[in-house]
Amino acid sequence: MADRVSFSGDHLRLPEIATYHHDLESSLRLYFSNSSPSYEVRFAGYLAGEVAGELRERVEEMDLTSSLTVLASVEAAFRIDYLKRCYRKEKDPVSRAFRHICKQKRQYASLEDEIFEAWIANSSGSRPIIGELRGAFKFRHWLAHGRYWTPKLGRRYDFNDVFALADQTLRSFPLLRI
Secondary structure, three states: OOOOOOOOOOOOOHHHHHHHHHHHHHHHHHHOOOOOOOHHHHOOOOOHHHHHHHHHHHHHHHHHHHHHHHHHHHHHHHHHHHHHHHHHOOOOHHHHHHHHHHHHHHHHOOHHHHHHHHHHHHOOOOHHHHHHHHHHHHHHHHHHOOOOOOOOOOOOOOHHHHHHHHHHHHHHOOOOOO
16 A cells, blocks of 8 residues: 555543533532532522533533544454554454455445445354444434434434443454554
């Protein structure tokens, strides 16, 4: 592959995302509590239920943005694996399929249509997890593109669901890392 991609190393890994998510949630809960130094000024005139409602809205929004970050991390892991397998010219079926894709698409291979399909076609047991990932990536597309339509996801996603799926995926697939 003549035009190698250099990896930034800036993508976040799941433990870092989880820590960040939990730090944000703790910070929000403190900010919205009576213990917060700015509570009386910030929430002057609010009823207790209004404060609780605003906190709930902030936590829900944080869950969505953290879910987007988790799914971006999963995408990065699959794309790095794809490129590493193309560069290393390994002989396993997935690497061979990736090199075939790479001849035409180089680093621009579609995650869902080409990379995921190569995994399904060339490794046993990947179909169920890829199916789950495809559903989660529909959720990600909705988040990333402004949430202007009502998504047809087939299920509700939250941070814990997305994180568990990502963790299961990264533990199940023999992805090559940086």
